[in-house]
Amino acid sequence: MKSTIATLSVAALTLMACQTQKTMHEYPQTKKVSQSDTYFGTSVEDPYRWLEDDMAQDTKEWVKSQVAFTENYLENIPFRATLNNQLKEIWNYERVGAPFKEGNYTYYSKNDGLQAQSVIYRTDAGGATEVFLDPNKFSLDGTTSLAGLSFNKKGTLAAYSISEGGSDWNKVIIIDAVTKKQLDTTIENVKFSGISWLGDEGFFYSSYDKPDGSALSAKTDTHKVYFHKLGTKQSEDQLIIGGDNFKRRYMNVGVSDDERYLILSAANATNGNELYIKDLKNGGDFRPVQTGFNVNTDFVDSKGDVLYLLTDKDAPNRKLVKTTINDLSSWVDVVPETQNVLSVSTGGGYLFAKYMKDAVSQVLQMDYDGKLIREIQLPGKGTAGGFSGKESESTLYYSFGNYIMPGTTYKFDTKTGSSQVYYKPNVKFSPEDYVSKQVFYTSKDGTKVPMIISHKKGLKMDGKNPTILYSYGGFNISLTPGFSVVNAVWMENGGIYAVPNIRGGGEYGKKWHDAGTKLEKKNVFEDFIAAAEYLQSNGYTSKDYLALSGGSNGGLLVGATMTMRPDLAKVALPAVGVLDMLRYNKFTAGAGWAYDYGTAEDSKEMFEYLLSYSPLHNVREGVCYPSTMITTGDHDDRVVPAHSFKFGAELQDKQKCQNPILLRIETKGGHGAGKSTEQMINENADKLSFTLWEMGIKTLN
Structure with missing residues (x-):
């Protein structure tokens, strides 16, 4: 009897300890609502559906409370300000872009160091240099950025697009490129668009009808191409193609360098496109070069009647072919596939x-x-x-x-x-003091995956090195080596930065991409998990010193990995992530991601597969998840912040242990592009300080 009482007491104490740990962080209250959806006979609860309404007052109040909670937690990290200063110091160097010629001027971008946005300068034939465009004057706080700049062939006219608060919805401003004076009224509600001039007449651009309700979250799936003629109002712009008679999610019209051809690329997803061409010399309408959405083909250049195309048709690693305007069906290899x-x-x-x-x-x-x-x-x-x-x-x-x-x-x-x-x-950085090497490791199914590991020379491989494991794994996007001042500060403080080139990316062509899509998406997560295990088994780091990091589709990668393997890492940093895999296609242009993900409406098998790894739906009671900082922006209209809001609410509600769950929500911030230098420094200082603090590091060397 005595031993039974002792056993019960231990159990009671254990339960009390869990309860104490769970309530250690007094998270903001998040209400639950009665909401469910039925897929193929299966009911799925969605108690935080109300957080999808970014216009609602209760959502705005919830955001304010989360911002305050996160700031209160972070301000207690003693070296947060030190890291912020380190980032400012290394970031404060002049950055000059490659020059390009337009008309009688040579243009280039330059940032003096800590300017919010880079400035466009130009130099004339006599060597005199002046400011052409200064995006720092677009807004008082530096959160309005230059999203695009296009000149006519003579270099006498220009149109530039601006993004406010990181939104994908842009405005286009037309100027006389010589005098810099504005022409016409501003073109508004432009999205996922290039600007392609046709002589001195005007230019082509693409957009969607502005949706009812929230412009930041409402669905946009019918792209339209317009031609703006100089000297006219936007309301008079000619609809070139798009709408009910030719419904596509993504469309752009470009003009060839010789201004003979119009090239139309049309797609319903982020992979696979149709290509059409219009011969302005001989007249006629758009003619198909490629129809259907099974392959990708892009126009590269033209020489008279000859057209050069880059394609993955019958060539998963892509090849360059040529055809003629007189016989678009006959393709000849110029640069064969390798x-x-x-x-x-x-x-x-x-x-x-x-x-x-x-x-x-x-x-x-x-x-x-x-x-x-x-x-x-x-x-x-x-x-x-x-x-x-x-x-x-x-x-x-x-x-x-x-x-x-x-x-x-x-x-x-x-x-x-x-x-x-x-x-x-x-840059205040000495490459000779660091090493960056490529290794190959084996994933769960035997696939060999490359990974580049970078750190200070002489680092002791004792399993105690703070390590960030970063990847993406989707949409045919390749992660190639590139310098980052943020990673430089991380490595300077003794950290390791590791990037595996996992499936779903484009590093090994279409086959590598397809091996991480739809019903094979879990290959991506298994590749990431195997990378972490490689780092741990080879002494680079251990569970207590590992952070998982990724943004957008990489945010999904982190969210899925931390819910599949909560024991894998100490810290998780999912940024602007796709985290609700059952409803991602309901917002903005999300339906276009179905090539990679599939949708819950496709089939019972696809629904069950998505449900099995969707981060939002796989947060479980009684599990200790890593210390997590979820980052998003209130103007993110690519991956709407509701993904992050709902996932954060689930984690805060169900987290078993004392590891904190924070939501860092950037105001006047979008999916990532266009952030001011100050915004980037502050965000990365918070991420790095949080990561080191949660790994138990109390002071910096």
Whole structure:
């Protein structure tokens, strides 16, 4: 009897300890409502549905309470201000973009260091330099950014788009590029659009009808292409294509460099497109180059009647082909498919075949017949971008960098193949003190996956190194090596930064992408888990010193991984994540992500698969989840913040242990693009300080 009482007492004490831990953080109250949906006979509860209404007062009050709670927690971290200062110090260096010529001027971007937004400058033939556009004057707080800039062929007219608070809804302002004076009224409600000029007449742009209700969350799925003629009102703009007679989610019309062709790309998802072309010289309507959505084909360039296309049709790693306007069905290989993924740019009368080999760049210069001129000798192993320009230019520019080499701009002579440094940033960082190496590890099903691991030289592999494991794994997007001042500060403080190139990305072409989609999406999470296990088993880190990080689709990656394997890491940092996999397609352009995810309405099998890993629906009672900081923006109209709100509410309600669940909500912040320098510094200081603090680190060296 005595032993039974003792056993009951231990059990009671254990229960009390759990209850004490659970109530250790007095989270803001989040009401629950009676709401459910039925999918193929299965009822799914959604008690936080009310948080989807971003216009409702109770949602706004809830956001305020979460912001206050998070700020109260973070302000108690003693080295938060130190990290903020470290970031400011390293961020405060001049950054100059590659120059480009338009008309009689050479343009370039420059940020003095801590300016909220980079400024566009120009230099005339006499060498006089002036400010062309200063986005820092678009708003008082620096949260309105330059989203795009396009010139007519003569360089005498320009149109630039602006984003307010990071929103995908843009405004387009038209100016005389010589005098910089505004022409016409501002074009509004432009979204997912390029700006393509046709002579001096005007330009093509794309948009959706502004939805009823919330512009930040309401569904937008019928893209329309318009032509704005200079000197007219937006209400008079000509509808070129789109609407009920040609319904597509994404459409853009571009003009070829010789201004002979209009090129229409139309798609219903983020993968797979139709391509149409219109010959302005000989008249007629748009003619199909490719129909259906099973492959991707993009226009690259034209030479008279000959058109150059980049395609993955019968070539998962892509190839460059040519066809003629007189026979669009006959395609001839110019640059055949290889074992490495291909992208192509043009400049100086040449083609540049840019290959990705194990996520590292290789660049070949070719003529328009596909004959090799030379392989470009890059400065090392990393990512090269650029090699594009007008046909008449013999000097092109490219950037090169990796995880421990700040991005440097090089000047390239197309005739000799020689490169020289054009601009090297003066960053307070010494690459020679760091190491960045690529390893290959084995995932659950035996697949070999590459990962690049970067850190200070001489780091002791004792399992106690703070480590951020970052990845994406979706939408055919490739993670190639690139320098980040945030990662530099992390590594300077003894951290390891590891990036695995998991399935779902584009590092190994269409097959690699498809292996992480729909009913194979869990391959992505298993690859990420295997990367963490590799780091732990090889002494780089351990569970108590590991943080999982990713944004957007990478936010889904973190959310799914932490709910599948809550024991894997100490910290989770899901940013602007897709976290409700049953309803993601109900908001903004979310339905276009179905190629990667499938939808809950597709079939019973697809619904059950999504439900089995949807982060929101797999938070369980009685489980200790990692210390979590969920980040989102109140103007995010790409992945609406309701994903983060609902996931955070579930975690706060069900978290078993003392690990905190924080929601860091950026006001006047969107999906990521266009944030001011101050916003980026503050957010990253909070993330890094939270991560180190939760790993038990109390002071910085």
